[in-house]
Amino acid sequence: MKGKNTFRSPWNVFLCGIGLLTLFVGYATASRMPWSEAPFTITVCLFAGLWVSIRAALCVAWVDASGVRYLGILTWKRIPWAAIEEVTCEFRSGTFMSSAMPVLKLKSGESVSLDGLAGYTTGDNENMRVTIHVHEMNAAHSLYQKRNG
Structure with a gap:
């Protein structure tokens, strides 16, 4: 990457x-x-x-060779790829709107929600923007794993 x-x-x-x-x-x-x-x-x-x-x-997430840096509404986090097991997309259904957000599953068993990157859709439709973000983060994580075995 x-x-x-x-x-x-x-x-x-x-x-x-x-x-x-x-x-x-x-x-x-x-x-x-x-x-x-x-x-x-x-x-x-x-x-x-x-x-x-x-x-x-200012809410943003940066993904590079070192890991994920996230500046949210209330938090600032720097998480190296070595601490991340996988990146998933968490869906939350609602009556009128559903939300999706990237979630970093850490090797320690914790989960870090990147709620500032959430996307919202009507009904149970998939949020393509968030899904693309998750795929791109997973691609960067896979590249890190290939380089560092």
């Missing part, structure tokens, strides 16, 4: 919009009433909106 593959979810744009909306609500609340009337509400809206919009915009 040459270089580094970068994986993002288009749903992060939606999350970024929610964060910006929350930020604007905090700003509008701060501009309409004195700070002393609702300091907690204003602070939470401003901080949460700023945090979600920035982290959603």
Whole structure:
């Protein structure tokens, strides 16, 4: 595998919009009433909106010869290929929408969900973007295993 593959979810744009909306609500609340009337509400809206919009915009996974680096909404993880047993796709069915996300199954028995790369579809349809991401990650993992026996 040459270089580094970068994986993002288009749903992060939606999350970024929610964060910006929350930020604007905090700003509008701060501009309409004195700070002393609702300091907690204003602070939470401003901080949460700023945090979600920035982290959603930066949410990404990088896959290269060393392993997987993942910057999620709440987490930052670096997992070497030597610690990964396989990459799978986890499906969660819902009434109206289903989700799929890449999951790293570690040799220690733990699972690491890359929830920032999740994809959503209606019904029980397969999410092709997430499936392609999982296949590409598995190809990189197979290449690592061939090189390092």
